Every structure is written in structure tokens, then in C-alpha cells.
Amino acid sequence: MPAAVYLPTSIEEMVGLLEDGDREPVIMAGGTVVMRLVHEGALIPTAVVCLSRLGLDRITSDDGGVRIGSCTSLAELAAFDAAPMLAEAAASVGGPALRTTATVGGNLFARSPYGDVTAALLAHDAVVEMTGPAGSSEQPLEDFLAARAPRAVVTGLRVSAAPASTSFLKLGRRRANATAIVTAAISIGEAGPRVALVGAFQRPRRSAAAEEALAGAATGARIGEEQIEAAAAAVAEEADPMADAIASAWYRRRMAAVVVRRALQSLGDGE
Amino acid sequence: MTARMVSFAVNGRAGSVAVEGLTSLLATLRDSLGLTAAKEGCGQGGCGACTVLLDGEPVLSCLVPVDVVEGREVTTLEGLTRIGSLHPLQQSFQDHYAAQCGFCTPGMVLAAKALLDRNPAPSREEIAQALAGNLCRCTGYQAILDAIEHAAREVTP
Numbered sequence: 001m002p003a004a005v006y007l008p009t010s011i012e013e014m015v016g017l018l019e020d021g022d023r024e025p026v027i028m029a030g031g032t033v034v035m036r037l038v039h040e041g042a043l044i045p046t047a048v049v050c051l052s053r054l055g056l057d058r059i060t061s062d063d064g065g066v067r068i069g070s071c072t073s074l075a076e077l078a079a080f081d082a083a084p085m086l087a088e089a090a091a092s093v094g095g096p097a098l099r100t101t102a103t104v105g106g107n108l109f110a111r112s113p114y115g116d117v118t119a120a121l122l123a124h125d126a127v128v129e130m131t132g133p134a135g136s137s138e139q140p141l142e143d144f145l146a147a148r149a150p151r152a153v154v155t156g157l158r159v160s161a162a163p164a165s166t167s168f169l170k171l172g173r174r175r176a177n178a179t180a181i182v183t184a185a186i187s188i189g190e191a192g193p194r195v196a197l198v199g200a201f202q203r204p205r206r207s208a209a210a211e212e213a214l215a216g217a218a219t220g221a222r223i224g225e226e227q228i229e230a231a232a233a234a235v236a237e238e239a240d241p242m243a244d245a246i247a248s249a250w251y252r253r254r255m256a257a258v259v260v261r262r263a264l265q266s267l268g269d270g271e
Numbered sequence: 272m273t274a275r276m277v278s279f280a281v282n283g284r285a286g287s288v289a290v291e292g293l294t295s296l297l298a299t300l301r302d303s304l305g306l307t308a309a310k311e312g313c314g315q316g317g318c319g320a321c322t323v324l325l326d327g328e329p330v331l332s333c334l335v336p337v338d339v340v341e342g343r344e345v346t347t348l349e350g351l352t353r354i355g356s357l358h359p360l361q362q363s364f365q366d367h368y369a370a371q372c373g374f375c376t377p378g379m380v381l382a383a384k385a386l387l388d389r390n391p392a393p394s395r396e397e398i399a400q401a402l403a404g405n406l407c408r409c410t411g412y413q414a415i416l417d418a419i420e421h422a423a424r425e426v427t428p
Contacts, residue, residue, distance in 0.1 A: 002292025005275075007338055028336065032316055035295060035334040039314035048293050052339045075328075095404015097322050097329035097382065101339075176403035177317070 003045045009053045011131060011155075017049050018151045019133045025049045027153055029056075029071045030101040032094075033110050049153075056105075056155055065160040067129075070105025070153075074117065077104055083159065085166040089120035089185060092170045095177045105154045108145070112242055113180045115204035116170055118145070122196035122206055123166070123185040124159040131155050145203055164189030165219050169263040170198075171255055173246065181247040182255045184263040188217050195231065199247070200239040200256040209234035210260060223264055232261040279340045281306065282350025290337055297321045297332035300347060308348035308377040312406070319405035322378035323347050329385040331404070348377040351384070360384060363422035364415070371409035378405050383419045393423060 006025070008014040017025060025047035028034040037043035056071035059080055066083055077083075077090035078099060093099060093107070093116055107117040108128075118141070126141040132152035139149075141157070164187045172178025183198035193214035195207045213231040217223050241252035274289040281304060288303045300306045300323070312320030314333050321333040324346035351358040357365070360380050370376040379402060386393055386401035393401070398419050399412075407415065 005293055005336070005338060030334075031336045031339070032331070032334045035293075035336065036315045038293060039333070045293065048336075050336060050338060094316065095319060096385070096401055097319060097331045097404050098316050098334075100325070100328045100330045101335055176400065177406075 001046065004047045005050065006048065007050045007053050011054060014049060014051070014054060014153065015131065015133055017047075018153065021047065023047070024151055027051065029103040029106045030073065032098060032102040033106045051105075051153065057103075061161070063161065065158055065162075068104050068157045068159075070103065070156050072104045074099040074102045074104065074107070077117070083124075085123065085168045085185060085187070086117070086120050086159070088168045089117045089170075089183075092116050092168070092176075092183070098177075104157065108141075108154060112203050113199045113244065113246060115198045116180060116183045116185075118204040119183055119185040119196040119198045120168060121157055121159065122204060123187040123194040124164075125191060125194065127158045128154055129156040129158065142206065145205070162190050163219060165267045167263040167267045169259050169266070171259050179246050182241075182252055182259045184256075184259045186260070186263050186267065188214070188219050188223075188267065190219065193217050195235070195260065197235070197239075197256060197260070199252050200235060200241055202240060202242055207235050207238055207260075209238040214264075223267060228261055228264045231264060232257040235260045275338075277337050277341050279342060280344045282346060283344075288337070294337050295333050296323070296325075296330075296335040296337045296340055296345070299337045300332060300345070306347050306349050310374055310377065312374065312378075317406070318375070319378045319382065319402075320375050322381050322405065324381055324385055327385065327388060329382050329404075346381070348380055351380070358384075359425050360387075360419070360422045363418040363425065367414050367418035367421065369410060369414040369418040375405060375407045375409075379407070379415055383422070386419075387423055387426060391423065391426065393419075395420060398423075 026045040029051045056069040058069045060067050074090040078087050080087050128144045129138045130152040167186045170183040171181045180198045185196040187194040193211045195210040198204050210231045213234045236257040239253045239256050241249040243249040274291045276287045277290050278287040310320040312318035316331045316334045323332045382402050
């Protein structure tokens with residue numbers, strides 16, 4: 001039975017579609033996550049709600065920070081110079097054609113070891129804005145990834161504009177168009193160190209052990225070699241890596257330490 | 272299940288297609304419109320053989336739900352030139368032996384066109400980055416890069 005496909009043109013209409021039916025409809029933004037799962041036979045939807053006509057594709061910024069619409073394309077985020085680590089993370093995903101339609105919100109739902117933009121957002125303490133039949137709400141991204149509310153659609157993500165030293169490093173089997181073996185998104189700001197990783201755990205996550213090892217590190221200051229080694233070792237110890245066709249868990253654990261070390265060594269380069 | 276109509280322009284011609292269920296732009300181009308230059312290489316968005324242009328921007332048509340192209344302009348390889356003549360990119364691919372089996376070629380040519388439309392004088396590295404999403408199993412890529420470098424010099428005054 002072919003799926004019913006809806007393209008609501010207002011948030012109200014979208015919420016109405018979420019309320020109907022016993023089963024939650026499949027939510028689709030750019031289609032790069034959903035269409036692939038459908039092609040692979042991993043997803044056989046009966047109803048699909050497409051977000052592309054809701055105007056959720058804007059990036060706005062003010063003194064408080066940056067708000068990224070959930071349907072913002074990775075191509076657009078990759079060109080957003082005001083948030084260099086987010087731009088670098090977006091540019092690291094796939095190739096130019098994928099980035100035209102893939103969205104920031106969709107990256108939150110891409111199965112590991114995808115999630116490079118998600119990791120960069122975690123390093124920026126992103127807050128997720130959602131709306132659904134239960135109304136509008138928000139949640140720190142870290143909590144959202146652990147347990148997301150059902151029948152709530154992500155409409156945007158907010159990050160603060162507070163100054164920070166950042167470093168992003170993605171290790172894949174190729175220099176481009178490659179799934180992560182390990183990706184590190186690191187930020188040292190007023191709120192403290194943030195070390196967010198793809199591939200080191202079962203989903204994009206911050207390494208509490210690495211962040212503890214980096215306690216006291218200051219924005220803009222070079223981190224000492226001893227502290228870098230401690231953070232890298234802490235990640236290798238804490239890691240619970242996934243194994244797949246891209247890399248074994250053993251290799252990911254080894255590379256998590258290497259990638260974190262290199263990312264910390266290049267903190268502040270080019271700033 | 273009633274079909275719905277999706278209206279869009281392909282290679283400069285406006286039209287409508289009847290669609291049922293969740294259908295990709297690639298399937299619509301190939302199966303409903305007989306435009307078979309775009310290929311299904313993986314169905315996962317990793318190989319680029321399905322690359323077409325949407326309002327001039329490269330997209331992976333196997334992952335684009337056809338509904339989102341409503342009211343927009345799709346360009347396929349068939350739209351690059353009239354039958355009987357070759358676009359400078361196609362001529363350059365031929366001259367540089369940049370196609371062997373030819374399966375990746377439509378995607379490569381359109382990715383190159385999107386690049387040259389935006390950046391008429393790219394460096395070899397910029398060409399490689401623009402084609403990062405297009406895989407080739409035959410040529411080893413160098414002939415493809417040569418062809419695009421040459422075409423860029425030809426087309427740019």
C-alpha cells in the first residue's frame with residue numbers, strides 16, 4: 001500500500017497531522033535520511049509528513065546567539081561564517097549534492113556513525129526547539145538525544161554566541177564524502193570544556209571524562225601537552241565505540257584518542 | 272490510493288506527473304519521463320550517479336522526494352544540449368577519455384556544470400572538492416579532472 005505523503009504549509013496543519021492516527025507518521029525534511037531507509041527496506045511508512053514547506057530553513061542571529069531552523073540545508077550552514085565550527089561540521093558531511101538537500105535537523109536523526117553536525121551542536125550546548133500536539137517546548141540537545149519526546153517535531157536549534165576556542169576534526173576512510181570513523185567537536189568557552197564525539201559511543205555524545213581532564217582550560221589559551229594526553233587517555237578509557245563496516249570498535253577506541261589529541265593540539269588555530 | 276500530481280519543469284519544459292506513495296525524483300525521471308541519464312548507483316546518497324540539478328544546484332535525485340520539486344526547475348544531462356551537438360563539458364570528457372563504462376558520467380558532468388556555473392575558473396583541488404560526492408570505479412578520476420579543467424579554460428573567455 002503506497003504511503004500517504006503530506007506537505008503541510010503551516011505549523012497548525014503539521015500539528016494536526018501528528019495528532020491523527022494510531023501510528024506516528026514518519027517526519028521528513030530533506031529526505032536524505034528517510035529515503036535511504038525506504039530504499040534499504042528498513043522503513044516502510046504508511047504516512048509521511050514532509051516539512052519542506054514550513055519555512056523552517058532560516059538561520060537568524062542576534063546578540064544572544066544563533067537560531068538555526070531545523071530544515072536549514074547543510075550547504076547553507078556550511079557557508080555560515082559566523083559559526084565556524086558548525087560550518088566546518090556541515091561541510092564535512094557527504095558531498096555538495098547531498099548538502100543541498102540534507103538538513104541540520106535531519107542530522108540529529110541520522111543513525112550513527114553519522115551525526116557530525118550533531119556533535120558540533122553538542123559542543124555548543126545547543127537547545128532543541130520542538131512543537132507538536134502537546135504544544136511547543138525545548139530541551140538541551142544532550143537530553144533530546146537520550147530520550148526524545150514522541151509526536152514532537154524539531155523546528156530549530158539555538159546556540160549561544162559566547163566566545164569560545166573551537167576545534168573540529170573528522171577522521172573517515174576518505175578525505176571527503178566519508179562516514180566518520182571518529183569525529184571530535186571541541187569547544188573551550190566560559191561554560192567550560194565541551195568534547196563531543198561521533199563514533200566513540202553508540203550515538204553522538206560528550207565525553208564527561210575528557211571534559212573533566214580539561215577542567216581549568218581557558219578560552220584562547222593553548223592547552224598543555226600533559227593535559228591533552230590526559231584528555232585523550234580519558235576518552236579511550238570511557239569510550240564505548242560502535243563497530244560497523246566502516247571501523248571496528250577496537251579501531252574506533254584507538255582513533256578516538258588520536259582524534260581528540262590532534263583536535264586539542266590545533267585548538268585556536270586560525271582564530 | 273489516488274495519485275497526486277506534481278508539476279515541475281524538466282530541461283526547460285513544464286509538465287505534470289502523477290505520483291503514488293513516496294517516490295524519488297530519480298524514479299520519476301527514469302520511469303515516468305523516460306530520462307534515463309541519471310542512474311541509480313546505490314540508493315543511499317553515497318555514489319552521486321543520480322546527480323541532477325535542481326534550480327541549478329546539484330542534488331542526489333535518489334534521495335529527493337519528487338514532491339519537493341513542485342514548481343521548480345530540474346536539469347538532467349539530456350537537457351545540456353540539443354541532440355546532435357555536445358556541450359563543451361561532454362566534448363571535453365570525450366576528448367580526455369574521461370568515461371569508460373559511462374555509469375558515473377552523467378552525475379560527473381552535472382556536478383561539473385554546477386561548479387563551473389558558480390566558479391568559472393576553479394583550481395584542480397576545487398574541482399576535486401566539487402566532485403567529492405561522485406564515485407568512479409573505472410577511470411581513477413584523473414582523466415575526469417583533466418576534462419573539467421580543460422572545459423573550464425574553454426568556456427571561460
